[in-house]
Amino acid sequence: MANLHLNVSEVLDHISLDCVIFGFHDNELKVLMLRLKHTNAYALPGGFLKHEETLEQAAERTLKERTGLDNIFLKQFKVFSDPNRDKLKKDNPEFLKNEPPEVVAFFNKRFISVGFYALVEFSKVDPQPDALSEACEWISPFADVEMFIDHKDIIDKALTTLRIQLNQQPIGLKLLPRKFTMPQLQKLYETILGRELDRRNFQRKILSYKILNKLNERKTGGAHKAPFLYEFNRESYKQALEDGLSGIW
Amino acid sequence: MANLHLNVSEVLDHISLDCVIFGFHDNELKVLMLRLKHTNAYALPGGFLKHEETLEQAAERTLKERTGLDNIFLKQFKVFSDPNRDKLKKDNPEFLKNEPPEVVAFFNKRFISVGFYALVEFSKVDPQPDALSEACEWISPFADVEMFIDHKDIIDKALTTLRIQLNQQPIGLKLLPRKFTMPQLQKLYETILGRELDRRNFQRKILSYKILNKLNERKTGGAHKAPFLYEFNRESYKQALEDGLSGIW
DNA sequence: TCAAAAGTGTTTCAAATACACCCATGG
DNA sequence: CCATGGGTGTATTTGAAACACTTTTGA
Numbered sequence A, B: 001m002a003n004l005h006l007n008v009s010e011v012l013d014h015i016s017l018d019c020v021i022f023g024f025h026d027n028e029l030k031v032l033m034l035r036l037k038h039t040n041a042y043a044l045p046g047g048f049l050k051h052e053e054t055l056e057q058a059a060e061r062t063l064k065e066r067t068g069l070d071n072i073f074l075k076q077f078k079v080f081s082d083p084n085r086d087k088l089k090k091d092n093p094e095f096l097k098n099e100p101p102e103v104v105a106f107f108n109k110r111f112i113s114v115g116f117y118a119l120v121e122f123s124k125v126d127p128q129p130d131a132l133s134e135a136c137e138w139i140s141p142f143a144d145v146e147m148f149i150d151h152k153d154i155i156d157k158a159l160t161t162l163r164i165q166l167n168q169q170p171i172g173l174k175l176l177p178r179k180f181t182m183p184q185l186q187k188l189y190e191t192i193l194g195r196e197l198d199r200r201n202f203q204r205k206i207l208s209y210k211i212l213n214k215l216n217e218r219k220t221g222g223a224h225k226a227p228f229l230y231e232f233n234r235e236s237y238k239q240a241l242e243d244g245l246s247g248i249w
Numbered sequence C: 001t002c003a004a005a006a007g008t009g010t011t012t013c014a015a016a017t018a019c020a021c022c023c024a025t026g027g
Numbered sequence D: 001c002c003a004t005g006g007g008t009g010t011a012t013t014t015g016a017a018a019c020a021c022t023t024t025t026g027a
Helices: A055-067 A087-091 A101-107 A151-167 A171-175 A182-193 A199-208 A234-243 B055-067 B087-091 B101-107 B151-164 B171-175 B182-193 B199-208 B234-243
Strands: A011-025 A028-036 A046-050 A073-080 A112-119 A133-139 A212-218 A228-232 B011-025 B028-036 B046-050 B073-080 B112-119 B133-139 B212-218 B228-232
Touching: A011 A055, A011 A151, A011 A171, A011 B011, A028 A055, A028 A182, A046 A055, A055 A073, A055 A112, A073 A151, A073 B073, A112 A151, A112 A171, A151 A171, A151 A182, A171 A182, A182 A199, A182 A228, B011 B055, B011 B151, B011 B171, B028 B055, B028 B182, B046 B055, B055 B073, B055 B112, B073 B151, B112 B151, B112 B171, B151 B182, B171 B182, B182 B199, B182 B228
Parallel strands: A011 A112, B011 B112
Antiparallel strands: A011 A028, A011 A046, A028 A133, A073 A112, A212 A228, B011 B028, B011 B046, B028 B133, B073 B112, B212 B228
């Protein structure tokens, strides 16, 4: 059974990072998580900081390992530094049972963890478990499952941040496939905001920003009337976000 | 000459924090900074993380030491983790010349620094230099002075964050004295936003939130017509911020 | 052929903006 | 007595919200 191959001298003590990787599929928001070996708990993909890296580079590296993707949209949102936050780790080191002693010792130090959230296009992700986990899978951020130490808190905080930053960050652009329908975009906004929006007002408002190109294609295959496909106009979207999408949904 | 009396075994390696302490005085935004000994550079008040502390507690401790104040409004806004960020420190260790070798060695490690911003009532602060600095004083966040390593970047980022969070955080409440005038409050908003606002519209809008109590007093002593004094209605202000002061200035 | 989803348009109401006049004060 | 800053009011424009009808589709 493969172990972590973590060279503890390559990374800084006391500092870790956790990534809340958001995807959007079947009109639902998802988070990519690891199911830890020998436990039922889910954990966020995370990692440690190498000597010559920034935290952003370390997060990118982690993302690449779990999703296969480069150039992911990534943002720090909070540092979790409760000295008791990793208490559970010491009580439940089951998932470390195949690791060498120096790795176990390293894990048992106190860590402050920098939370990042990432936005990825669901269909492009190839989920890769790490050596400490049995599976890497998408679950609902609202799912009531057992989570490693404070990872539930980290997800909740990421969601709150996402909600607040919905009008300042290219959330739609990063979470949806290149071509998408208006109802899809609306569902995305609704999921993040946690409330329903009026279909017609939503469309009018989002179109008024001139950040979408309407395509001469419709999404076929679904039941009911075929909706048009849209794509983001990357130029104007970028510009619009710099000004802030002035409204609040 | 007093030295730091830093017991390096009490704090974690590699982790520091810096506080951008905002105050408002003479209708101008100010930042509390230290002037480092034996250099011309200004540095942000900062500190290290003790083993049993959260970062927030460590920041509070730092704030208490520099300002004499407790219960300060404090918020994390970013972690600065460029591996070269403290390069200058190694080139210019002048301000450490009275420190024992273990302290110098500690300072020469790589640090990632968690940025906090704090909002304080200017007149209540009693600025206290630390052992490494000659003075602790208020300067303009826009001042073009020499700053320690990346502290200018940290201030800029704090300002940007403050601007974005102006409608979500109790910024007025924390920065102004208990009684203040409408023009003062407006100047505060204008300074943070970096643009002018219409006097009459500002007043109408801020009053519409019902977060101010108009007092039966006027601010005397100034030239020209004496403006009324207001105070925040803490109950409704708190409530309003939870909902977000829906507008954007 | 009909239920359910999607396209499109109008009316209404609230908020942001622009603008004007009067009042008080110290120099 | 007047320049400056402060108090208060109104008309206009803009955008958000509420709401209705028609079209397309697969079951």
